[in-house]
Amino acid sequence: MSATKKPVCIIAIGMAGSGKSTFVQRINAHLHARIPPAPPYVLNLDPAVTNVPFEANIDIRDTVDYHEVMKQYNLGPNGAILTALNLFTTKFDQVLDLVEKRAESVDYVIVDTPGQIEIFTWSASGAIITDAVASSLPTVIAYIVDTPRATAPATFMSNMLYACSILYKTKLPFIVVFNKIDAQPHDFALNWMQDFETFQEALATHRSTTDDEGAPTYMNSLMNSMSLVLDEFYKHLKSVGVSSVTGDGVSEFFEAVEASREEYEKEYLPELARMRAQREATLQKQKEESTARMLADLAVDRTRNPRSALQDRWNPQEEEDEEDDDGGELNIIDRSEEPWPGQYVDLTQARRREDSDMAWPRPT
Numbered sequence: 001m002s003a004t005k006k007p008v009c010i011i012a013i014g015m016a017g018s019g020k021s022t023f024v025q026r027i028n029a030h031l032h033a034r035i036p037p038a039p040p041y042v043l044n045l046d047p048a049v050t051n052v053p054f055e056a057n058i059d060i061r062d063t064v065d066y067h068e069v070m071k072q073y074n075l076g077p078n079g080a081i082l083t084a085l086n087l088f089t090t091k092f093d094q095v096l097d098l099v100e101k102r103a104e105s106v107d108y109v110i111v112d113t114p115g116q117i118e119i120f121t122w123s124a125s126g127a128i129i130t131d132a133v134a135s136s137l138p139t140v141i142a143y144i145v146d147t148p149r150a151t152a153p154a155t156f157m158s159n160m161l162y163a164c165s166i167l168y169k170t171k172l173p174f175i176v177v178f179n180k181i182d183a184q185p186h187d188f189a190l191n192w193m194q195d196f197e198t199f200q201e202a203l204a205t206h207r208s209t210t211d212d213e214g215a216p217t218y219m220n221s222l223m224n225s226m227s228l229v230l231d232e233f234y235k236h237l238k239s240v241g242v243s244s245v246t247g248d249g250v251s252e253f254f255e256a257v258e259a260s261r262e263e264y265e266k267e268y269l270p271e272l273a274r275m276r277a278q279r280e281a282t283l284q285k286q287k288e289e290s291t292a293r294m295l296a297d298l299a300v301d302r303t304r305n306p307r308s309a310l311q312d313r314w315n316p317q318e319e320e321d322e323e324d325d326d327g328g329e330l331n332i333i334d335r336s337e338e339p340w341p342g343q344y345v346d347l348t349q350a351r352r353r354e355d356s357d358m359a360w361p362r363p364t
């Protein structure tokens with residue numbers, strides 16, 4: 001790896017049971033088996049997972065105790081996963097520091113995300129982590145699909161709509177990983193993606209897409225329209241078929257990752273720079289507008305009320321006089337340094353104290 005070449009970060013996202021953890025284990029093993037070995041840097045962001053089938057370099061479970069979060073905040077499982085992720089995100093700068101220290105020696109950083117997909121994809125923490133990683137390393141989303149389950153057109157469509165929403169949210173290079181091809185080859189999915197009419201036929205012949213009288217159901221017509229929308233999304237999509245169990249397709253996956261690195265550099269980075277410049281320009285414009293508004297308000301006030309405006313002007317002489325009065329400093333009084341701090345003095349009983357030079361009034 002050249003000194004300037006940064007590692008690619010692969011963020012593995014997928015519905016529960018899609019085989020995400022098995023996939024992460026498989027690509028981890030694949031990189032270890034390379035000649036020479038290229039062990040990746042692995043992050044586990046799932047606080048609730050009991051067994052991680054791979055050796056994670058950074059594990060959220062070492063930082064946050066998910067069961068303790070449940071108890072302390074009185075939360076259910078999903079709330080606790082989200083809270084654990086939020087807590088971990090507050091320390092994510094340290095994680096990035098550790099990752100950056102390894103940037104010279106690793107080719108890949110792999111991130112496994114919580115099993116409940118929406119906790120990562122639709123939470124502020126997920127967005128913060130993704131943005132933080134993507135602004136320092138070339139980053140690609142690996143969206144894992146359970147291929148045997150996606151043979152039902154409706155499941156396929158909902159998976160693809162989800163993928164599409166993540167793509168539009170992150171704007172990062174995206175690889176759809178059709179997993180479990182040992183159990184179900186993914187050519188049907190490629191067909192559906194290349195030719196939407198084939199998908200519509202599959203929809204029409206699928207039992208649940210017609211009602212009792214044989215007319216297309218609401219879901220059927222919705223999905224027909226959606227497949228037209230998704231057609232555009234499919235055109236820009238990389239997809240590979242993988243078996244996390246046998247290792248089939250893993251090399252093709254890494255070819256897609258390398259292509260994604262180029263895509264990140266050509267498309268995402270300039271876009272990121274453009275967005276940052278735009279954000280700064282907007283902020284600057286807002287600042288200028290609010291200053292101009294304030295000055296305009298002041299001008300109106302002065303025209304309406306010229307006498308008080310005159311009095312309100314800064315007079316350096318006045319300031320000098322004031323400084324003379326109190327030495328120009330705010331005096332902080334520390335009462336604990338008084339001779340008898342906070343002491344109640346009964347004047348009728350007062351006796352002269354040795355260290356006092358005050359003449360106390362005597363009762364008559």
Ligand SMILES: Nc1nc2c(ncn2[C@@H]2O[C@H](COP(=O)(O)OP(=O)(O)OP(=O)(O)O)[C@@H](O)[C@H]2O)c(=O)[nH]1
Nearest residue numbers: 016017018019020021022115179180183243244245
């Ligand atoms: N046949 C086959 N089964 C697989 C493959 N990948 C994963 N599985 C199985 O799918 C099930 C789910 O796999 P996990 O890796 O636990 O899935 P996950 O998405 O991490 O699940 P969560 O822990 O809920 O996030 C397990 O029984 C795996 O053995 C594959 O490529 N082929």
